[in-house]
Amino acid sequence: MSTDADGRIRSWTLGPSTPRYTPPPGAVDAHCHVFGPMAAFPFSAKAKYLPQDAGPEALFALREKLGFSRNVIVQASCHGTDNRATLNGIAVSNGTCRGVAVVDPAISDAELDALHAGGIRGVRFNFLKRLVDDAPKDKFLDVAHRIARLGWHVVVYFEADILEEMRSFLSAIPVSIVIDHMGRPDVTQGPDGADITAFRALLDNRDDIWTKVTCPDRLDPAGEPYADFVRSVRPLVEAYPDRVLWGTDWPHPNMETRIPDDGALVDVIPQIAVTEDLRHKLLVANPMRLYWPEEAAE
């Protein structure tokens, strides 16, 4: 763990290994964040963690090292509903980034249009109490209805213990849904455990619910080589090959006591997506359909 003189925390390694696995050309890291730089894009007064700067330059250096071509930058809770850091990351990416915003439910249509012009293609609803003060379902539903005209989707972040109470909310969302980190199942239960079974029921209920098969570092307490994550997640990738996304989760917010090696995370990919076809869907075709549909349709 590294904390600077201002008490700002670093939750990512400065020396990731080079992965053994090489992603296919055009691979998308579909879940990552940028922090700041704080001097230009201050953190929210309500932020639950205060990280060191992790701006687009560092993100692009990592992407190069890991063999990825594009990123989807997801607005992190430390920036609240001020999406300027995310928009900046997209703006300096020469078309290689798109983003997911977090918005104040009172946002105007004109402001939503401006986010679209800046490369945003979805909004995130975060239900983790340790990250946000409130998660008003009625207001989120209103936002979900209002973004439909833009062709956006919603990204929902919750943990397995509230899956049951999320069902009716999710059913009412009128656009496609992406669930972060599979709703954070206990992967030590295995692929037929209660958490993965309940999550599969959700995916079976609607064919426009996608998920990110991400964060072995958060989900597998044993750490590398993430064996429980692999045995639990591989069947999901095989059962829902057209609705899965993958991302590094860099700069790994709140992981300062268990900082993962990004190279090792990439090396999990061929273990959960065991054929070239599955890997192409996971890393290229699926994220392109969701975030760059105008290119995917060509």
Ligand SMILES: O=C(O)/C=C(\CC(=O)C(=O)O)C(=O)O
């Ligand atoms: O980045 C993630 O996926 C997970 C996070 C942080 C986060 O979501 C946020 O700050 O918005 C977490 O579990 O602390």
